[in-house]
Amino acid sequence: MDIDVTTLCPDLASACRQWPQRTAVTSGQRTLTYQELWDRVRALACAYRSRGVVPGDRVMCALRTCPEHVVVMHAAWQCGAVHVGVHNDLTASELCSLVGRIQPRVLVFQPRGSDGSEDALSAVAKAFPDVLRIVHGGAVGDDEVLLDELISPEDGADAPSALPGPNDPAVVFLTSGSTGRSKAVVDTLAGLWGKIAFFHRAFEPGPDDVHLLYLPICHAFGMKLTLLALLTGGRLVLLERFSPSAALRLVTTEEVTVLPATPTHLSILLAELDGAAHRTDTLRWVPAAAAALPGALAEQVYQRLGVEIFSVYGCSEGFLCVTTNRDDVLSGSVGHTVYHGPTDTPPAGTMQVVDPDQHTPLPAGELGEIAFGANAPVRYWDEAPAASHGWYHSGDLGRQDSDGRLFILGRRNELVNRGGLKVSSGEVEAVLVRHPGVADAAVV
Numbered sequence: 001m002d003i004d005v006t007t008l009c010p011d012l013a014s015a016c017r018q019w020p021q022r023t024a025v026t027s028g029q030r031t032l033t034y035q036e037l038w039d040r041v042r043a044l045a046c047a048y049r050s051r052g053v054v055p056g057d058r059v060m061c062a063l064r065t066c067p068e069h070v071v072v073m074h075a076a077w078q079c080g081a082v083h084v085g086v087h088n089d090l091t092a093s094e095l096c097s098l099v100g101r102i103q104p105r106v107l108v109f110q111p112r113g114s115d116g117s118e119d120a121l122s123a124v125a126k127a128f129p130d131v132l133r134i135v136h137g138g139a140v141g142d143d144e145v146l147l148d149e150l151i152s153p154e155d156g157a158d159a160p161s162a163l164p165g166p167n168d169p170a171v172v173f174l175t176s177g178s179t180g181r182s183k184a185v186v187d188t189l190a191g192l193w194g195k196i197a198f199f200h201r202a203f204e205p206g207p208d209d210v211h212l213l214y215l216p217i218c219h220a221f222g223m224k225l226t227l228l229a230l231l232t233g234g235r236l237v238l239l240e241r242f243s244p245s246a247a248l249r250l251v252t253t254e255e256v257t258v259l260p261a262t263p264t265h266l267s268i269l270l271a272e273l274d275g276a277a278h279r280t281d282t283l284r285w286v287p288a289a290a291a292a293l294p295g296a297l298a299e300q301v302y303q304r305l306g307v308e309i310f311s312v313y314g315c316s317e318g319f320l321c322v323t324t325n326r327d328d329v330l331s332g333s334v335g336h337t338v339y340h341g342p343t344d345t346p347p348a349g350t351m352q353v354v355d356p357d358q359h360t361p362l363p364a365g366e367l368g369e370i371a372f373g374a375n376a377p378v379r380y381w382d383e384a385p386a387a388s389h390g391w392y393h394s395g396d397l398g399r400q401d402s403d404g405r406l407f408i409l410g411r412r413n414e415l416v417n418r419g420g421l422k423v424s425s426g427e428v429e430a431v432l433v434r435h436p437g438v439a440d441a442a443v444v
Helices: 012-018 033-049 067-078 094-104 118-128 187-202 220-231 243-255 263-273 295-305 326-330 425-432
Strands: 023-027 032-033 058-062 082-085 104-108 132-133 144-146 171-174 184-187 210-214 235-238 285-289 306-315 320-323 351-354 370-372 391-400 406-411 416-418 421-423
Touching: 012 033, 012 220, 023 326, 032 033, 033 067, 058 067, 058 094, 067 082, 067 104, 067 220, 082 094, 094 118, 094 320, 104 118, 118 132, 171 220, 184 351, 187 220, 210 220, 210 243, 210 306, 220 235, 243 263, 263 295, 285 295, 285 421, 295 306, 295 326, 306 326, 306 421, 351 391, 391 425, 406 425
Parallel strands: 023 235, 058 082, 058 104, 082 171, 104 132, 132 144, 210 235, 285 306
Antiparallel strands: 023 032, 171 184, 306 320, 351 370, 370 391, 391 406, 416 421
């Protein structure tokens, strides 16, 4: 894994200086060069600063997967602010709850049409009148600002250059909340860049790559892939909502080389794939994450798409295990290469399967909770740090074989208790889908 990563730029400004005239983002009929992207970041950062945004403030972004999400994120960092991505489809009560927890200085919001999403913005305005509300793609109300007016480039305007320091919060990831209320995980720019470099070492994307992204940029995986594309000079093709026909059309017309997906996306895409209508010969890599990738599905991906698979297991807290080895992937494993973190201080870069209650290591082959070595506690925005005795306990269930390869088998809180025997739904599903008569399986 000791591959030179000098082609990975340290920040967007460096990438824009290196490739100013290359196309950075394609979204529908719109394209932005790296210079045009930076001009918008600069303009919005100036607008933030003129409206009182200072280092440490939070900028909450409730946009879809669109170029403006990229601009909003980088403009916040240029002001030393903290970027907080949230889902665009939150209800009024959900959005107000998050605003109350994070207390942003700015909320950038995208109405979704006639589904009542404007009610969420109105609720924030009523409950938190001091929050600056910036609207994208809709009408503005009292005390609201239109995003398009703020990102119009202005000649001679210099963007603030107050990036968060190496230990300052730069991003808050809101987890899926599978165990109740979502957790607000804090990361630094240095920590985020380190994880992107880890991805880069695994499959080495570069300026000639075209990355299709329909995953939410507010998620850790979507954000890392967005930054990976731009920091290596590639072209990012954005699709606001996943549609198999639209995704395959873009793979064909935009000559996509990198196609990130979850296993569910891959199943749907393969079912829709028409060799006569879709061209996939430009594809090189499929980064796959968010759920265990069944070996049978992986085999179809290899055969029908002619790609290599970059299999990722991780969590918003920043711990990662990856593999590009075909034998690993076909066996259903995510390998044994673990992210080492910003330093190599032990026990970082280590992983073990432990007894869920006693936290003692288990022998190879036994089901238990996956734990990662942590050289520093995991930081949360409004909760105590997590990691006891140098280990972060993920809540995920898995097993390791005699070679240390990890297999993901579900969540600890999803265990079925049958007469004292703890059964993982994921483990049962993994057996069921091996049967030739079973297309897919879900155990609840």
